[in-house]
Amino acid sequence: MQNIVILAGNIGQTPETRNTEGGTSITHFTLATSRPRYSEGKVVRDGEGRRVQDTEWHRITVFNGLGKTVQAHCDKGMKVLVRGRIHYTKWTDQEGNDRYGCEIIAETVDFLNRAKQTESDDGKLVSDDEIPF
Template sequence: MQNIVILAGNIGQTPETRSTQGGTKITHFTLATSRPRYSEGKVVRDENGHRVQDTEWHRITAFNGLGKTIDEHCSTGMKVLVRGRIHYTKWTDQQGVDRYGCEIIAETVDFLSRVKQTENSEGKFIDDEDIPF
C-alpha cells in the first residue's frame, strides 16, 4: 500500500522557510483547493447561476532543495500541483490536551502559473524560463 496525494490549487500563504538546528531547511505554505458544492446529488448554484465552490486549505511542507525553490519562486495566488504524502502528527499542548495535525509532505511541486520574478545578481529580473531546475 502507498500513501500518495496529488493536489492542484492556489498558494494561499507566502512560503516561509526555517532551518532546524541540524541544518535541514523546512518550507511551509498553504494550498487552497476547491470543489463544487452538492446538495441532494445536484451541483448548488448561486442566484446568478454560477456553481458554488467549497474551498479546503492544506498545509504543505517541503524540505531542503525543493523548499528553497518554492521559497524563491512561489508567491500567494500561484497555481501549483503538489505530489506527496499525508503526514499526521500528535502532540500535547501546554495545558496537557492532546492535539492532532495533518500536513502534506511535498515530494514534487509543479508550477501551473508563472513564477514570481526574481532579481539576479546583475539587477535584472528573470522569469520562469531562466530559472535553473
Template sequence: MQNIVILAGNLGLDPESRTTQGGTRITHFTLATSRPRYKDGKVVRDEKGRRVNDTEWHRITAFNGLGKTIQQYCEVGMKVLVRGRIHYTKWKDQQGVDRYGCEIIAETVDFLSRAKQTENDDAGQSDYDDDIPF
C-alpha cells in the first residue's frame, strides 16, 4: 500500500522556513484547494449562475533543498502542484488533552504559475501567462 497525495492549488501565505539545531531546513506553507459544492447530486450555483466552490486548506511541509527552492521562488497566491504523503501527528496540549494534526510532507512541488522574481532574475522575463485555470 502507498501513501500518496497530489494537490493543486494556491499558496495561502508566503512560505516560512526555519532550520533545526541539526541543520535540517523545514519550510511550511498553506495550500488552498477548491471543488464544486454539490446538493442532491447537482452542482450548486449562485444567483448569477456561477458555480459555488468549497475551499479546503492544507498544511504543507518541505525539507532541505525543496524547502529552500519554495522559500526562494514561491509567494502567496501562486499556483502549485504538490506531490507527497499525508502525515498525522498526535500530542498532548497544556491541559493534557490529546490533540491531532494532519500535514502533507511534500516530495515534489511543480510551479503552475510564474515564480516570483528574485534579485538574480532578469526583470525582462515577463512574457508568460499567469492565468492557468483550474
C-alpha cells in the first residue's frame, strides 16, 4: 500500500521558509481546494443558481531545493498541483494535552498558472516560465 496525495488548488498565503540548525530548508504554505456541496444526492445551488462550494484548507510542507523554488516563484492565489504524502503528527502542548496535526509533504509542485515575476541578473523583470530550473 502507498500513501499518495494529489491536490489541485490555490495557494492561500505566500510561502514561508525557515532553515533548521542542520541546514535543511523547510517551506510551508496553505492550499485551498473546493468541491460542490451535495444534499440528497443533488448539487446545492444558491439563490442565483450558482453551485455552492465547500472549501478545505491543507497545510503543505516542502523541503530543500523544491521549497526554495516554491518560495521564489509562488505567491498567494496562484494555482498549483501538489503531489505528495499525508503526514500525521502528535505532540504535547504546554498544558500537557495531546495535540494532533495533519500536513501534506510535497514531493512535486506544478504551476498551473503564471508564476510571480522575479528580477533577472541584469535587473529586468521576467516571468518565471522564462527562467530555467
